[in-house]
Amino acid sequence: MFSGKRNALRTSAAWRIAAWPTVAFAVGVALALSIMYFFVARDIRARSDAWLSGEAETLADVSAKTPRDNLYGRLVEEVAELATHEVSNTSLPGQQQNSVFFLQIQPNEEPIWVGPAPKERFIQAIQSAQLAPGTPGNVRFEGFDLPFRVVYHARDSGGGIYLGFADLSGAKMLDRLTELCLLVWAITVFLGFLITWLAAYGTLSRVERISDTVSRIGSEDLSSRLPEGPHPDEISRLSKTFNKMLDRIQSSVHQLRVLTDSVAHDLKSPVTSIRGALEVALAQTDRAQLQERVAEAIEGLDRLSDMLNTTLDLAEADGGALPLQKEPIELAGLIQPLVDLYQPAMDERGHRVTTQLRPIVVDADPSLMNRLIVNLLDNEVAHLPAGCEINILLQARGQHAEIVVQDNGPGFPPELLSRAFERFVKGEHSSGHGLGLAFVQAVVTAHGGGVRLSNQPRGGAVITLSMPMVAVPVEEPRPGLETPGVGLR
């Protein structure tokens, strides 16, 4: 269990989700810190440069104004010494290097040097550095890690003075700043990663819980549901969708169970009668009688397979698995031949059939439409008492083709009106198997239409089918209504 948990942690998508924001965060923070560092470093340099320039000017002033006597060298040295001491803390602990120097070069005289020894090395490096007067520049000296900022001040009497300063405290400060920045960077990046990861993991673990629950539901029972959570976010919606799907699955499973029960029930009586007929046949000695019984059995079997076929069609239609081979069909041309076929059977029962069919084209599966009309006609034949009038209408209503079958029979029993589309629901005196209207509805629904059942106020049933029409105008009436699209041969 624990290793499973650890494994789930290892394979969690939270790592991947957290990785990219973290990279972006790290780069951003690094950029911000660098900019801050740059400005601090520039400020420190500007401050030391300002001090350098000011001091150099003062010293140049002193050196120019001091009378040139024997004490001139000593005096300038003194002043310079004082100036260099102005910078407090100018040497690093343990590193006894003075970090300020003063140099005055004058023609035909010994240069005046205040600073670390040996002065020759410095003087040579300074002179070769070629500094522009007044602007501080960097000069590196052997034995010093830090470059010196050196300012050069030209003198009117020729030569010039140099003041140099290695800002050890500034460098130290910048070093400390660098360390601090790195630390801050590391901590913020780590915290950023942690927070993103935790957020991602928290969200994903809700998904994980859903997947756990669903897998349990799949293998155990269909009645449990996912918790939907208080916030209507994506994951709650996911749970909701799953729950809806489960509702549908549960209801289909339930339907299937009911269907199986009713099929089993409805199979039992024909099977019993077939068995009975065959048993009687077995005991028959009279050949004519025997043939009669066997024929009875065969007829029973035909009815049985008929019922099975319709049940299968219905199951296909309800499962959305009904393969629709749609093509534009001129409905009147499809209905009329079927009505003609049924005409004698209607006559036999004393029914009068009238049709009012307008030429309307729908996009539908011809073989299914044929069976649909057959079902409607069968329905009329099976349920009407002798001598009724049946009227079949085909008309356009808006964007829909409407097929209306109405009769002046007893109409639907009221208790049946709402349930007539359910399978195996049939009238008390019906001889059908109760699948006809369910099939009609399944086919019409599969084509994007609808079916309405009602009773006329004056009595008689009305079945109204509505199917979406094809957007093309009605074609030219074809010469001689051929039976459209029935044969597959």
Next chain:
Amino acid sequence: MRLLVVEDDSAILDFLKRGLSESGYQVDTARDGKSAQALAADAVYDGFIIDLGLPDMDGLDLISRCRAQGHKAPVLILSARRSVDERVRGLEQGGDDYLTKPFALAELVARLRNLLRRGATPQQEAVRLHVADLELDLIRREARRGGQLLQLTTQEFALLEYLVRNTGRVVTRTMILDEVWHMHIDPATNVVEVQIYRLRKKVDEDGKRPLIHTIRGVGYVLRET
């Protein structure tokens, strides 16, 4: 005429063999695709009856393989599946006709006969058909019984023509709907029975020897006795 019947259900295979033998065919049987292929490799058959649900391969594959082996004889497909899609696929992949279970033996024999005739030289298209004292003029679309003109509707004439063309052979309701009305439907009510009943009233009038006979549980036959 030699036939190869491939069907894995032994009960169906038995009754097919018996029924087809009684109709005068020489019947070889196979219960799976492999043995069917072995049989087909050694013999020449005039027709095949192949069930789609074989234990070792899809019946459609078997048909393709037989065709690849050079067999040109017609194939009648048997299937428990009755979707239009399945039917179209079967006919596209080399089947010549398609029959769904359960079927009437009479219908299978009739369809088989049609298929086998297709390969034969076409008969001279008759203009008149005769059975006993019944005479059909196919050009004028008129029928006479004992010289007396029968008042038939177009549909009734087409039905009578179909029965006469199949004189002596049983035709089923499905076959009649298929061949006369060109409708592949399965009415739950007795539409065909009523059509036959009306035709019979006109053809076999009182006192005349009945020509149209009902074979209960199977279908109808037109014959002299």
